[in-house]
Amino acid sequence: MFLNITSLLVGFLCLLVVALMLFNPKPNRKTNVYLIIILFVAGIQRFVNAIEVLHFTTATYSPLKIRLTFGFFFVPVYYLFFQRLIKASADFKKELLHFIVPTILVLIDIFVIHHKISYLIFLVFSCGYFGAILILVIGLLKTKNRSMLEEGIYKTIRTWTILMTLITFTLVIFSNYFLFNHDKTEINLNNFYRYSSLLWLITIIYIFKNPVIIFGEYNLLRNIQSSELQEFLVWSKKPLSTIEEKDKIVYNNILNKIGSVILSIQKLQKSAPAITSFTFTADTIAKELKIPRSHIELVFKYYCHYSVNDFSNLVKINYAVSLINSGYLENYTVEHLGMVCLFNSRFTFSKNFKKFIGVSVSDYVNNNTSINKKPDASLA
16 A cells, blocks of 8 residues: 555656646756656656556556557657766757657557567667666766866766666666566566655655756756856855864854855855956955955855865856856957956966866857857856
């Protein structure tokens, strides 16, 4: 009974996430359509199965219970999900090619009488695609040349990828085990839906704890235009490390003020006059906000993902991005832009731009042809 209710709950939550992704009105966010398909199929299968098992209906609506060969369509869907997640690119026409073989096999199963699709075909088909998925995942885990913004969200992407890989592995193992043992009464789809719902429940919890997955996935996480991304990367709500003994006195004194100190720094870093007037250091921030330097240093040490120096450069680069987006380079040079943002030279500006954004200034401009229509980036 517990597993049946869990399956019903997981089905409902999967469909809820799908609804949130489909009706997300926020701009500049690209959603992995294959994640929507995966969640919808997983949700509807478990929801419908739970209704059947709990005897709310006697009819069977599951496609797999009606015709097992429909399972061939699910295999490339998972591969294309990983491809879009990891490579952050899409070519719909090429993606359609992955569904040619499943379509042919399903048509043969439907229209060719007395012909049964061999289970070995599905074994080879599913294992081949899973091998291709592992190649993509290993490539992601071995990636080293990440920008500092990408570095900050790498753990989220890595955990999400590993979690979905485990689910895919479970599906491949069970689906083939089920096909070769379907005549045994203890091996059936009902048991699979019940037990796999536990793994899906963990996945759904992770999704809700990391809403960027719902609102755009890797494309959102890599999008420099997203203010939510940079809020996540720069400041932490909790200490990033254990408070050292030497810092405990100051920490206890400002514990109830840490939130307001961070908020004050956030307001300052969005001030164009401040960004173009002085370089952010512990001294200049403390002087501008009229807050003791020791408080500023402690906040950066335990609540900021960057050192003061990196934070200062990130603020200036973020401001440079907002100027580029407003068409600044239509009238001025890159060197002049760097000077406005208080970089000592074009080389220093270009180096930091590549460090934080992951591409050169020229590549950034070339890759954003509709740049004037995009909103300013922001930090928090």
